[in-house]
Each structure stands twice: as C-alpha cells, then as structure tokens.
Amino acid sequence: MNTHLFVNEMRLQWYEMRQYWFETLSGLFFITGIFLGLFYGIKGFVLEQGDGQSLDGLLLGFLLWTFATGAYGSVTKSVIEDTQKGYIEQLFLCPKGFISLMLYRSLSESLVGLVMLTVIAYAVMAITGNWLNINFAYFYGILLLSAPSLVGFGLMISGLALLFKRVETVGAMLTLALMGLVALDGLPLNIFTFLPFVPGASLARDIVLDQSLFRLDHLLIVMVNSLVYLVGGIFVFRAFEKQAKKRNLIGQY
Amino acid sequence: MLAVKELSKSYAGEPALSNVSFSLNRGEVVALLGANGSGKTTTVQSICRLIEWDQGEISIDNADTRSSSSFLKQIGAVLGGCRNTNWRLTAKQNADYFARLRGFSGTAIRQNIDQLHSALGLDEHAKKEVMKLSTGNKQKAALLSALSYSPDFVLLDEPTLGLDFNTVNDLQVIIKEQLQTAEQGFLVTSHDLGFIDKICDRVVVLDHGQLLFEGTLDTLKSRLYKYELNIELNQPLDISILHSLWAGRFDLHVDRQTIKVNYESADQSLKMLHYLHENKIQPMQLQIDSLSMEKAYQTLVQQKDVK
Numbered sequence: 001m002n003t004h005l006f007v008n009e010m011r012l013q014w015y016e017m018r019q020y021w022f023e024t025l026s027g028l029f030f031i032t033g034i035f036l037g038l039f040y041g042i043k044g045f046v047l048e049q050g051d052g053q054s055l056d057g058l059l060l061g062f063l064l065w066t067f068a069t070g071a072y073g074s075v076t077k078s079v080i081e082d083t084q085k086g087y088i089e090q091l092f093l094c095p096k097g098f099i100s101l102m103l104y105r106s107l108s109e110s111l112v113g114l115v116m117l118t119v120i121a122y123a124v125m126a127i128t129g130n131w132l133n134i135n136f137a138y139f140y141g142i143l144l145l146s147a148p149s150l151v152g153f154g155l156m157i158s159g160l161a162l163l164f165k166r167v168e169t170v171g172a173m174l175t176l177a178l179m180g181l182v183a184l185d186g187l188p189l190n191i192f193t194f195l196p197f198v199p200g201a202s203l204a205r206d207i208v209l210d211q212s213l214f215r216l217d218h219l220l221i222v223m224v225n226s227l228v229y230l231v232g233g234i235f236v237f238r239a240f241e242k243q244a245k246k247r248n249l250i251g252q253y
Numbered sequence: 254m255l256a257v258k259e260l261s262k263s264y265a266g267e268p269a270l271s272n273v274s275f276s277l278n279r280g281e282v283v284a285l286l287g288a289n290g291s292g293k294t295t296t297v298q299s300i301c302r303l304i305e306w307d308q309g310e311i312s313i314d315n316a317d318t319r320s321s322s323s324f325l326k327q328i329g330a331v332l333g334g335c336r337n338t339n340w341r342l343t344a345k346q347n348a349d350y351f352a353r354l355r356g357f358s359g360t361a362i363r364q365n366i367d368q369l370h371s372a373l374g375l376d377e378h379a380k381k382e383v384m385k386l387s388t389g390n391k392q393k394a395a396l397l398s399a400l401s402y403s404p405d406f407v408l409l410d411e412p413t414l415g416l417d418f419n420t421v422n423d424l425q426v427i428i429k430e431q432l433q434t435a436e437q438g439f440l441v442t443s444h445d446l447g448f449i450d451k452i453c454d455r456v457v458v459l460d461h462g463q464l465l466f467e468g469t470l471d472t473l474k475s476r477l478y479k480y481e482l483n484i485e486l487n488q489p490l491d492i493s494i495l496h497s498l499w500a501g502r503f504d505l506h507v508d509r510q511t512i513k514v515n516y517e518s519a520d521q522s523l524k525m526l527h528y529l530h531e532n533k534i535q536p537m538q539l540q541i542d543s544l545s546m547e548k549a550y551q552t553l554v555q556q557k558d559v560k
Contacts, residue, residue, distance in 0.1 A: 008353040
C-alpha cells in the first residue's frame with residue numbers, strides 16, 4: 001500500500017469536491033432526481049400488479065448502477081478528461097507507474113462514491129418511503145470486492161482511449177450497458193458469471209434483498225471475476241500504452 | 254549526470270532522431286535548439302519515457318532509465334504548451350499534488366513550495382484555480398510544480414512560449430537562483446535565443462533529428478564570425494580593392510553598393526573604414542553587430558559543416 005499515492009488521491013478528491021461544491025451537490029441532486037423520476041414512473045404500474053419486491057429491486061439496482069458507473073468511470077474519466085484538460089503526460093511521470101496511480105485513484109473515488117451512495121440511498125428511501133433493510137457493511141464489502149472487475153474493464157477502455165482518443169461514445173454506451181450488467185443474474189455459475197461485475201451485483205442482491213446466507217463458493221466466484229478482469233485490464237492497458245508510446249500518442253488529442 | 258547516448262527514433266520509417274548524444278550535469282543549463290520538427294520535443298519526451306525509442310540509451314548517474322521508473326523522482330518537467338497542471342486546482346495545490354505523486358511531502362517540501370510560490374509572484378493569485386490564470390502565470394504554476402520537490406534535473410520544453418518580456422526575465426532569475434541554491438541541471442528547449450543566450454552554459458543543436466553541434470556557447474561563437482558589418486555606399490566599389498582592405502579570416506559579400514562582411518576581431522574593420530574616410534566615400538548606412546545567439550544558430554544551420 002502506497003500511502004503517499006492514496007492520500008494524494010483522497011486530497012485531490014477533497015480539493016475538487018470543496019472547490020466545486022455546487023457541482024458536487026448538483027450531481028447528487030441530479031442522480032437522486034433521475035431515480036425519483038424512475039421510481040414514481042413505474043410505482044403505479046408495479047403496485048397494480050401487487051409486486052412490492054420489484055420496487056426494492058429497483059432501488060437496489062439503482063444503487064448498484066450508481067456505484068458501478070463511478071468505479072468504471074474512475075479510470076476512463078481520468079484518461080479521457082486528463083488528455084483533454086492536458087496534464088495526462090504529468091500523470092505518466094509517476095514513479096510508481098500510471099496504472100498504480102489509476103488503481104489508487106479508483107480506490108479513493110470508490111470510497112468517496114460509497115459515502116455519496118449512502119447519502120443518496122437514505123435520501124431516496126426517505127423520499128419514497130421504501131425502506132430497505134440494508135446491512136451496509138456487507139453491501140459495501142461486496143461492492144469493494146467486485147469493484148476491481150469494473151476498474152479492469154475501465155482500464156481496457158482507457159487503453160483504447162490512449163490509442164484512438166475519441167472513445168466517449170463507446171464509454172457512454174458502456175455506461176448504459178452497466179444497467180444491464182447489474183440486472184443480470186450471475187449466481188450460481190452460468191454464462192453471465194463471466195461478465196464483469198455481474199457476480200458481485202448478484203451476490204449483493206442475494207444478501208440484501210433475499211437475506212440469503214453467505215456462500216463461500218459465490219464469494220469465490222466474485223473474487224475470481226474481479227481478479228481476472230483486473231489482471232486482464234492491466235495487461236490490455238499495458239499493451240495499448242506501449243503502442244501509444246511507440247507512436248508518440250500519449251497526451252495527443 | 255543525465256546522459257543521452259546514441260538515441261534514435263523513427264516514425265513510420267521516417268527518422269525523428271538519429272544517434273543523438275549529449276549530457277546534462279547538475280548545476281548547469283543546457284539548451285536544446287533546433288527548428289520545428291528537429292527532434293527537440295521527441296528528445297525531452299524520451300527522457301521522460303513518454304516515448305519508446307528505437308535505439309540508444311538514456312541514463313541518470315549510469316543507471317539506465319528503462320530498468321526502473323524510480324528515476325522519475327529525479328526529473329521535473331514542464332512539457333510543451335500549458336499541459337502540465339490540473340486546471341481545477343490552484344498553483345499551490347498542483348505543486349503539492351505533483352510533489353506527492355513523486356513521493357515527496359512534509360514540512361521541507363511545503364516550505365519550498367511557499368518560497369517558490371512567492372518568488373514566482375504567484376502569491377496574489379493564491380486563491381485562483383489555474384484555469385483562471387493568465388498564460389504567463391499558468392506557465393509559472395507549471396514551473397512551480399516541476400520545481401516543488403527539488404528534482405536533480407529539470408526539463409523545460411518551450412518555457413517562454415507566450416510569455417511577455419517581464420515574465421521571461423522572472424523566469425531567468427528563478428532558474429539562476431535554482432542553479433545556485435539547489436544545484437539542479439536544466440535542459441531547456443526554446444525558440445527564444447535571447448533567453449538561451451542569457452542563461453545557458455552549453456548548447457545542443459539538432460537539425461532534422463541529427464546532432465549538429467554540442468558544446469559551450471563560447472565554442473559555438475568562436476567557430477563562427479564574431480562581427481557582422483553592413484554598409485551601403487553612395488557609389489559601387491571595386492571588389493578587388495575591397496578584398497585588399499581585409500586581413501585574417503573574413504567573409505565578404507557585395508551586392509552593387511551594399512557590402513556585408515563577417516569577421517573575427519574588431520580591428521579587422523579599421524582598414525576599410527579608413528579607406529572610405531580617406532577617399533571621401535559617404536556611407537548611406539553603416540551598422541556593426543556582434544554575433545547574437547540567434548545569428549550564430551542561423552549561421553550554424555546554414556553551414557551545417559561547422560561540426
């Protein structure tokens with residue numbers, strides 16, 4: 001654990017959130033607003049069918065999607081935005097390596113994201129009156145365990161961004177695709193298990209919504225899924241980084 | 254010592270650098286000169302390992318930079334344009350961030366940042382994010398970040414681009430102070446040859462990716478003519494007479510009534526001036542210039558065979 005890098009990234013988060021407090025608050029209101037729109041949009045339809053469980057699922061799915069978007073975007077946002085804002089070359093001068101820096105950035109953004117998620121979760125539950133009995137310790141544990149798969153996936157897309165630059169459209173499509181990923185069931189082992197984050201989202205749903213007991217094999221699947229995507233992401237990013245350095249494309253936009 | 258040995262790099266078969274070698278010691282300023290596309294930025298980016306080069310070696314204190322990225326702790330860089338800072342943070346926050354990124358923090362670093370922040374004249378803009386600063390102050394913020402952790406070697410790619418005279422002077426003062434206090438080595442690329450002339454000990458001249466010259470400024474100037482005399486007369490002069498008026502090493506060009514002579518020592522011109530005076534030949538214009546860095550560079554590139 002490199003405390004310098006971790007503290008540095010946490011401080012960066014703090015500086016940006018404090019100096020751009022309006023952006024921070026409006027972001028929170030925006031996400032909450034989107035959910036409320038969704039919630040009240042389908043509430044009547046679901047209640048007509050007497051399926052209260054669907055509303056809980058919607059709420060949890062929304063929280064999972066919010067977290068997944070943040071974890072996936074922590075790396076891609078850095079590569080795409082910092083290329084445009086123009087200081088990505090300086091980030092490549094990190095002695096611990098650009099990938100290490102991105103991993104610490106993802107960790108710090110995910111931790112801050114969890115705090116935000118808690119605020120949003122309580123705001124949404126209070127406004128809708130749909131109180132979920134969430135054990136946040138378990139929930140966050142599962143999310144942090146499955147987040148590396150999204151970071152790895154983000155590294156793959158970021159590698160593409162280094163070479164091909166304008167990948168915002170692909171990134172936006174994948175952000176929407178994450179909605180599908182958090183809705184899929186990847187447990188027990190099936191074809192969806194091999195998609196990033198799907199086992200983690202499934203485990204979170206099982207534990208939080210269905211109050212199921214922890215199963216070691218499910219936990220193991222989540223860990224392997226995370227590890228494979230993270231290692232794969234690092235490998236792919238390194239390959240693209242090498243190509244970008246050969247062609248002098250780092251920072252070119 | 255930072256040493257670049259036989260560095261070569263090509264893009265799609267087109268050579269950008271061919272066997273370029275030079276060195277940079279702590280406590281000296283070396284200028285990397287060349288026209289656009291001569292390979293200056295490729296060299297700087299190679300030192301930072303932002304580019305994978307084809308052949309050659311870059312080492313710091315005999316350690317190959319490709320063996321470990323820890324050498325980056327010893328490097329500070331202001332890369333081309335304003336591409337060096339997070340525009341959403343203040344200059345000081347940037348300096349603090351980039352020092353920690355290199356693994357440096359603590360009271361000494363904070364004091365160094367405070368000191369440099371004042372010396373660079375950024376105190377009055379302390380609360381402004383970089384995006385709200387002028388071009389010159391953005392450049393100063395980038396310099397603050399590069400110097401914040403006192404790296405052994407500082408690479409400045411076009412640091413004077415877009416800066417006014419006062420800011421360029423401030424930059425010269427800061428670099429000279431850093432040389433005295435921190436014993437840092439500076440590698441500077443710039444088109445501002447007046448700036449280079451004032452701060453650099455040695456120059457490395459690149460042309461189409463090839464090393465044209467490496468040595469001290471004095472050596473460069475001594476290889477070229479030190480003075481240039483331009484004179485326009487009210488009547489043409491016989492060229493054979495003109496030649497007889499000059500001794501030693503000189504280069505004479507005559508175009509009707511306009512005469513241009515490059516020469517080495519001041520007393521070489523006396524004979525001709527005396528001749529004009531004696532024969533009452535009135536000069537319409539007369540100008541003697543000593544060799545500027547800009548002129549030296551231009552002459553060097555034109556001659557290409559000086560080395």
